[in-house]
Amino acid sequence: MLSPTDLDVDSLLDCIPDWPKGPLDNARSKASFDWKVMKLVLDGDTVVRFKHKVWSTLASDPIFKRTPWEEYDRNEERRLTFARLKKLVDYKLASEEEYLNEPHKIPAFVQAVGQFSWSLIVKRVLSYEYFIVSCKMDNGDRDNSLVNDIMNFNALGAISITELAHGSNTKELQTTATYDPTKQCFVLNTPRLEATKVWSGVLGQSATHVVVFAQLYTPDGSCHGLHSFMVPIRDPKTFQPYPGLIIGDMGGKVGLNGLDNGFMTFKNYCIPKASLMNRNSDVTSDGKYTSKVKDESKRFGITLGVLSSGRIFIILFSISNIQSALSIAVRYSAVRRQFGPTNGEEIPVLEYQSQQWRLIPYIAASYVFHNFFGSLFLDYVDFFVTAFNANGDTQMDMGAEIHSLSSCGKAVATWMARDAIQECRECCGGHGYLKAAGFGELRNDHDANTTYEGDNNVLLQQTSNYLIKFYKEKVEEGKPISSYFGSVNYLDSIETILSTRCPGNLDDIPKVLEAYRFLVCYLLKSSYLKLQEQTVKMGDSFDAKNATQVYYLRSLAIVFFEAEALDRFQRFLTEFSVPDEISIVLKQLGLLYGLWSLEKHLAVLYESGYFTSLPLKPTQSTLSSSKPILTGPSTNIKEMILQLCNQLKDNAVALVDSYAPPDHILNSSLGASDGQIYQNIFAALENNKGAFGKPEWLEQIANSPSTLSGLKSKL
C-alpha cells in the first residue's frame, strides 16, 4: 500500500490542515510521532488525496449537509439517500480507468462515503458496483446498454437471493424459473409464502433490474438447480412495478434505514430466454438443458473468489467503524475529566488504567486490521485481474484461499467492530448515549455486517473446512500443505511446530506469532482428530462436523485469522521502511494486538502444554508478601498488555487523529477535532428539534380527567 517516498508531508498540507487549537492541544503535544506522517503510512499519498477529494465534494454540496442532532423518519432517510445516490453517480468522482489503474481508490471511495452514511454506500455498491460486476460476469450475449443505463442512473440494480425461509442455505431456495418453449421465455413463480424473495437491498422502492436466483426447471419437469436471471422489474421512468410482480418495501430495520430492502413475489412472470445469466449453462429453444460441466469445479473456485468482494468490503466497513468509534471515544476521553488525586483536581479519564485497557487494544486492532484489509485487497486485485483469463488451476486456488481469508476475516472484523463501538459508547458515559454522540447510528448500521454476505458463524465453517481439507490431504495422502498466497504454508510444519513450547516472555511480535502458530496447529490437529472420533461415533459427517464446532473448528478459524492478520502486519513492518518514531509505535501496536488477542486463548495454551503451570503443594501458597502478583506465563502477557497500553496512551489521540475522518463526516458532538466537547454537546442540546418548545399535547393529556373511575373495581 505504501511507497516510502510517499511520506512527504509538506506536499500534502493543502488537504490535511492542522487541527484547531483547543482542549486537545495538551494530549496532542505528547505524541511521539507526527500524525500526518502516520496518515501517509496508513493510506499513502494517492488515497489521502482521493479521500480528500470525495470529502470536500460532500462538504461543499448542501444535499450532503448533516448535523449530529438531526433526526429523520424513515421516509426522509430514504429520500435523502436516494437523492445523495443520484448526486454521487452524477459526480463520477473517478473514471473507470482511474479505478482500474489505481484500484486502491475503490476502497478509498467506499470508506470515504461509508463513513458519511452506510445506507448510501451500501445502496450505491449494490445498485451499481456489484450489479455491474454481475452483468460483466454474465455470458456476454447481452448488449452493454444496461451497464450504461446503470452508470447514468437510468437504471438501478439489486441482487435477490434470500427468501423468507432460506438465506444461508441457498441451495434450498424455492423460487422457480420454468422454461416455456412456446413463448421462448422463463416463467418465474413464488410457489409458497416461504419462497417470497426478501431482504434484497434497493428492491424495496427503487431497483429497476434484479439478479434473481431461482431453481431452473425445463419443460420435462426436471430441476437443474439454482441459476441467476436478469429480471427487469420496474419501469425505469415511473418506477411502477410490472404486472405479475408484487413488490414491497420491508419497512423499518435496526439500522440502515436509508436503504430500501424489499420483498417480492412472482406470479407467472415471463422473462426472455436470454435472461439466464450463466456462462456455462443454457437451455435450447425447445427446452433442453445444456451445460459445460467440465470446468465446473474450477469455475466454482473462481466464483467463490469473486463473491468474496462483498466480504472483503465488509472488513473495510468494520475497520471504518472502529476508526470512527475510536476517534470519538479517544478524543472525548482525553478531554473529559472525572475524579482526581485531590479534591478539585481532576484527570482526563484516559489516564485511568481501565479506560486505557478498554480503548487502546482496539486502536491496536484497528491498525492491524487496516493493514490486513490493504493486503487482502491487493491479493484480491491480483486474483481478479487473472480470473477472467483463467487457464489453469491457479485461479481456482487463489479464489478458494481468498474465500477462506475473507470468510474468517469478515467474521472476526465485524465482531471486533461490534465490540469496539459498544466499548466506545460506554467509555463516553452518559453523553455517549446522546444521539448526537453518533454511537447509536454506528452500532445500528454496523450490526447488519455480522449477518449479511454470510452469517459469521456459518462463514467460520468455510474457513475451517478449507483448513481441515489441507490437513486431511496431508495426513491421508501425504500431500504437502501450501497455497498461492501462502496463508497455510506453515501448517506443513505442523508436527515441528507442535513440538515447540513457550520460549519465555512473548515480548515481540515474532514470539507471539510462534505461539499463535502453535495454537493454530494444535486446534487444527485436535479438530481433525475430534472430527474423526465423532464420525465414528455418529456415523454421519454432518453430525460429526456439528459436534466439533465449538472449541474446535470455530476456534480454529478464529485463531487462524488472528495469526494471519498479525503475520501480515509483521511482514509490513519488515518490508516497508518507515521513520523510526513511526515504526516504534507500530511495533507496540502489533505486539499489543497480538497479546490481547492471544489472551482469549490462554486456557488452550495451558491445556495444550504450550504453557506450563507447575503443581503446587496445597500448603504452598503462591501468595506471599514478597511475591504478591499473579504468576505464570499468562500473567506476563497481562502485565505486558497493561504496559503497552500505558506506553501508548500518550499517543492515543495522535493515533486516532491519523485516521479520523473530517468532522463533517464523523458528525459527532463528542468527537470533533477541536475537542470542545461541552460547547459541542451544548450546541446539540440547544439545536435539537423542539428543544425549548412545549409540545401541544402536554397540557391536554395532563389535564384530561381520568376515565377510569368505574373501571378499577372490575379488574
Added chain:
Amino acid sequence: MLSPTDLDVDSLLDCIPDWPKGPLDNARSKASFDWKVMKLVLDGDTVVRFKHKVWSTLASDPIFKRTPWEEYDRNEERRLTFARLKKLVDYKLASEEEYLNEPHKIPAFVQAVGQFSWSLIVKRVLSYEYFIVSCKMDNGDRDNSLVNDIMNFNALGAISITELAHGSNTKELQTTATYDPTKQCFVLNTPRLEATKVWSGVLGQSATHVVVFAQLYTPDGSCHGLHSFMVPIRDPKTFQPYPGLIIGDMGGKVGLNGLDNGFMTFKNYCIPKASLMNRNSDVTSDGKYTSKVKDESKRFGITLGVLSSGRIFIILFSISNIQSALSIAVRYSAVRRQFGPTNGEEIPVLEYQSQQWRLIPYIAASYVFHNFFGSLFLDYVDFFVTAFNANGDTQMDMGAEIHSLSSCGKAVATWMARDAIQECRECCGGHGYLKAAGFGELRNDHDANTTYEGDNNVLLQQTSNYLIKFYKEKVEEGKPISSYFGSVNYLDSIETILSTRCPGNLDDIPKVLEAYRFLVCYLLKSSYLKLQEQTVKMGDSFDAKNATQVYYLRSLAIVFFEAEALDRFQRFLTEFSVPDEISIVLKQLGLLYGLWSLEKHLAVLYESGYFTSLPLKPTQSTLSSSKPILTGPSTNIKEMILQLCNQLKDNAVALVDSYAPPDHILNSSLGASDGQIYQNIFAALENNKGAFGKPEWLEQIANSPSTLSGLKSKL
C-alpha cells in the same frame, strides 16, 4: 420468593392459557417438565397473578396497543409515553398498602410495564416512585401535599444531579445554592456552561418539581458541600417553566426516546429556605450552617443502601431484557430450519451445537440472575423496613452490603443482558435485523443501563473497595470478616481456601462454588498485595488504586458477584422443595451458569496453581490418535458446558415459555408464542407504513437532470 404450596397449577389456568398449536408443538412436546409449574417456581402465585392483571389491563386499553412494525418519531413516542403514564397512574393497579404488604408486587409491576416499554416505566419510576421516596426521606418539615399531587398526576417529579461536566464525580458539581438571609431563600445559579444540569429524566418536557443537587453556600461565602433541594420548576397546569430557569429537552438519544431527558440552567432562581432537603443539616434564618455531624457516617451507610434501589431495579431491567431477547431467539431457533444432513431435509437451527452454545448459557444466566434479584430484593426490603428506625450500626452495615452487592450486580447483569441481546439478534440471522423482530429497541433501550445509576466500571470499584476494606482490617487489625447478609463471610477463611486445589471434575454446583471462592480469595489477596506494592511505588493511594484495577480489583468485583449469584442459587435449590423434574433442570442450569462464567477466568485458575498443567517434554506431543481431544482441567469444563447445553436443548423452549411475557408485550414478529414465524414476519412486511406505495419523491429525483456538468473539472 416461592412457597412450595404455591405450585398449584390448576388454580392458575385462568391467567396462563395453553399455547396456541403450531410449529412450536414439537419443540414443546420434548420438554421434561411442565412450564406452568416452572412459571410458578420462578414467580410464585401472587406475582404471576399480579403481572397477569397488569398485562390484561394494558391489553384491553387501546392507548397501550402496539404492533411490531410501528415506527414513531420522537415527538410521537414522547406523546404516547406521557399519555400512557397518565393512564398508568389513573389505573392505580395496586394500592400503597398492597405494595407494602406484598412488596414483590413492586418489581412485578416494574417488570410487567418495563417489558412493554422501558421509557414508560423509567418515566414512571423517576417521576413517581423515586420522587416520593426522596420526599419521604426528607426531614418531614414539608406537608404531604406534594406527594398527593404526584400520586394524582397533578405534579411530576425529577432528580437532577448530573451536570454537563460532572456525572460520576458528584462531589465536584458546580451548581450553587446561596442562602440569602434578606429574602430567606436559596438562590440557585449555574456559574458556567459546564455546570448546566443535564440528563435529568422527565425534566425535558414534563417535570414540575425537581430534586436539585447543588453546593450550599452561606452568606459568608463558605461552601458546605453538596445538598439537595426541592425545586418547583414548571406551572403544573400549563407546564410553563418559571422565570429564572432555562429548561430544554435533550433531544434524540440512542434509545428511551419516550423519556424526556432535560437540561436546565439557573439564573438567580430563588427557592424558599424550606426547600433544603437534608435531614441532618440546616441553615438558620440569618445564614448559619448547622449540621448533626455525629451520625453522619451512619446515615451515609443508610443513604447508600436506599440509593441502591435504582441499581437493584436495573438488575431487574436486565433480567427482563434477557428474558425477552431469549424468548424471541429461542422460539425462532426452534422453528427456523437451515441446512441438514441430506438435501431437502433441514433441521431447526437450535439443533446446531454452536447455536445451543450461543443461547443456552444465557438461559442459565437468566435463571440464576432472576433468583439473585429476588433474593437481593428481599434483603433490600429487610433493610428498608428497618432503615428508618435506625438505632444501631446494623442498618449501616446492611446498607453498605446492599450497596456492594447492587453495584457489582448491576454491572455484571447489565453487561450480561447487553451481550445476550446481541447474541440473540445474531442468532436470528437476517430476520433478526428487522425492526419488527424487536432487538433494535431492546438493545437501544437497554444500553443506558450500563451507564446510568452509576457507570459500570466505576461501580465495580465500589464493590472492590468494600471487599478490600474487610481484608485490610483482617490482616492489619485481626478483625474477623463477616457481614449482615453473609456475602463476605467465607472470606474469613481465606488462607484455608487458598490452600485448596482443584478437586477434579467440577461436576456439581458446590464444586464450582469452591473453585469460585478460591478465585475470589486469590484475587482479593493479590489485589491487596498489588495495591500495597503500587502504593509504595507511586506514593499515592489514588494512583495505586488506578494501577490495580485491571486484572485485579475489577476482576475481583466481577468474580465476587458471579460466586454470590451462584451461591444464592444453590441456597434456593437446597432450601426450597420443588418437584424433581424441575429441580433436575434447575441444577443443570446452575451448573451451566457456573461453569460458563468460570470459563472466563480459566487462566487465573492456572496462574494461581488451582489448576495444574503438567510440563511436557518438547518431543512429547499431547496429540496422538488415541488421545485426540484437548486435555487439562479446563478441557473438562468446556466439555461439560457442551454436554449441559445438549442436555438442556430440548427444554430450551419450555424454559423461555416459563417467563416469556405475552405476545402483545413481547411485540416481536419472530418471537410470538404461536411459532408462526413466516406468517408473522410477512404480516410485518405487508403492514409497515408505505410497504406498497411509491414515494412521491422517487420519480422526481431520478429524472432530474444532472446539475454537475460544468463542475467536475473544478474539483
